[in-house]
Amino acid sequence: MRICVVALGKIGLPLAVQFASMGHRVIGADVDEKVVGLVNAGVVPFPGETDLDTKLEKVVAEGLLSATTDTAAATAESDAVVVVVPLFVDGDGKPDFKWMDSATKSIAAGLRPGTLVSYETTLPVGTTRTRWAPMLKEGSGLTPGEDFSLVFSPERVLTGRVFADLRRYPKLVGGIDEASARRGVEFYEAVLEFDERPDLGRPNGVWDLGSAEASELAKLAETTYRDVNIGLANQFARFAGAAGVDIAKVIEACNTQPYSHIHSPGIAVGGHCIPVYPRLYLWNDPDATVVSAAREANAGMPEYSVGLLAESYGVLDGAAVLVLGASYRGGVKETAFSGVFPVVEALRARGAVPYVSDPMYTPDELAKLGLPAHQGAPVTALIIQSNHEEYKKLGAADFPGVRVVVDGRRVTDPANWDGVKHVVIGA
Template sequence: MAVQFAAKGHQVTGADTDPRVVAEVNAATTPFPGEEQLAERLAEVVSAGRLTATTDTTEAVAGAEAVVVVVPLFVDDRGTPDFRAMDAATRAVAAGLRPGALVSYETTLPVGTTRDRFAPMLQEGSRLLPERDFSLVFSPERVFTGRVFTDLRRYPKLVGGIGPASAKDGVRFYEAVLDFDARSDLPRPNGVWDLGTAEAAELAKLAETTYRDVNIALANRFARFADRSGIDIEAVIEACNTQPYSHLHRPGIAVGGHCIPVYPRMYLWNDPGAELVRAARETNEAMPAHVVDLLADAYGDLDGAEVLVLGAAYRGGVKETAFSGVFPTVEALRARGARPYVTDPLYEPGELADMGLRPHTGQPVTAAVVQADHDAYRRLCADQLPTVRVLVDGRRITDPALWAGVRRVVVGDGAGR
């Protein structure tokens, strides 16, 4: 986002608590790999002097007309948000906030947080009144890792202010820093959409991500039933989705990343009686253990078995393990007495070891589980793992023609339990 804003001609300062990230940005080095167009666009805006980075958030805010907050917010095992990082960032912003500035929270938040938690905190720290002395909006990120620049153009930018003046300033800001593709499938023109209140914008982000979690959970339930019934769920989903009111997602071993495993729990924090949302989250969390059950059904007793888990990343092509299915998959294998190894084309063995995973460095294994849908696994074949006799594909990405002679099980293909 900082690069996007700078590319529109604005002077941008990125603030981060990690000195390594700050140094890399100032050196025009991408702090994370795999983001399309980022390396070249970062180099361009840094060399032009339009983007710099600092660890001094308050000083950066003091010189800013607009402040965009994207500090992560996680929830604990009980679904309670951990606001410590967000509160610290908000206090740092408040200490430097100047009259007339705009503050926009893009971090996904429980409904009511912008108005009821952060507005008073900003007021206390700055001695400025929100809506009168500065503008305050919530405007959620709606981008997919790996294609952020594309998604910033593709989807409407949602804005909700704590009042009409804040909303007007928020809309004006995002119209000045973003570009939008023309789309004919929207109820109104693509661009910046004022949702009326910060609460509506907060709910919009929770609703769209919770929808995906519930949809995936439904697909996973269908897949488990299809396995028991000898039905290939992929053919069923393809057929259903030819009807315009059906948008079934695909089943799989795990739902990972910073968004879908987290935001339904934020919604439940607001609405604890939403049993549908709770059941969906529990269904998706149970899938790694279910896939290990599929392996045990096909392989036999896993006690002492050497099993290779393919993929540490939560999603193919992304070097990120936030809430990755690799961790519960390894845990379920260990609970069965197996000895799990992990490999991933994006991670070095030492990086895997640092995450508490046993890296695969050529040890013979007799079973394998595909956890991440890396493109490399589309070409993976039995000859590359000659001692494997059972492969469980949790992502339906491997080519069955390349696994002749190996028992291959796919989630929802009708051959499993």
């Protein structure tokens, strides 16, 4: 097949490489000329994705993958178009479709009869049928479901392990009609391979959920579940801390029972997914009080963590505090909705002087993110925001003069902090 993947980001590029690795000819379309140039040179434009460098170099050398900034032209050459353009929400939780609208109009300009269009970007329920189908029809003159196939098939992978996740999890597909769904199933069966999963109770592979709306809801539901679960864990942790109970031991005990799957509490919930998709769900279902309460609970954890520091340290006015970790999670060079931003804001609100360091970022890169990079100034307190591997061996000897450390991820060993007040969430 000839396949166009629209947006060569941290999900789109591995997808394009996966499709090409199966022997299909793939054109990656992206608005960033620098990204396009790097991909055409066989160079990964971002770090951290397992095996992407070697796989990309191979398929580019074999002539199976190329990149362009001309989405319409790439669409016109393709049998299938897979869309992985980011969707953002504003501060009120309202979806901002600007980037996706632009990409969809470009796709429509090059759309030919018989093409499959698959949206993988997480969407509010109903978006594929009520927004993309009319937009594609208007721009192409073609009728969805008759002249071309249209499906929603959510990405279900985690950055850093995309290729492994593509094999492990069933690929969900929902079409705007039965014919579109069949075409979508056939497409993904031809571009993906799956691990054996006896635990699923049915064969791993491509699952038709019956409609685009069901597929859209499945992605929102599985991700919103995680936010709600973490929100509950955070509330348990706050109560446990006040009661002098170690919540980690409680959760470990609870999860030995097969119906309990309590997640881990922590200083923040970041990334492109968990902080965002519950808001997309709430846009559809604003009366979902459980979802909104969990989102509020999780959003309050950075301020709560700074409060823990103040309880042990005393007045923070003028205190130099180093925040360890800008990334939203360990091992990933990404700051989308990272807890570092509200932690820094909460420290400043209490009069502290915050600094930030991260082994994955240079001081200049941190400065470009609007973060106060640490360049050797003495500090008297630490807040650990990311669970980078490098932090596991840290101790008091690494930070002379530090009086208190708040480990928001339970990544450090308390035994290494002799003479320093070591604080964790939920204990």
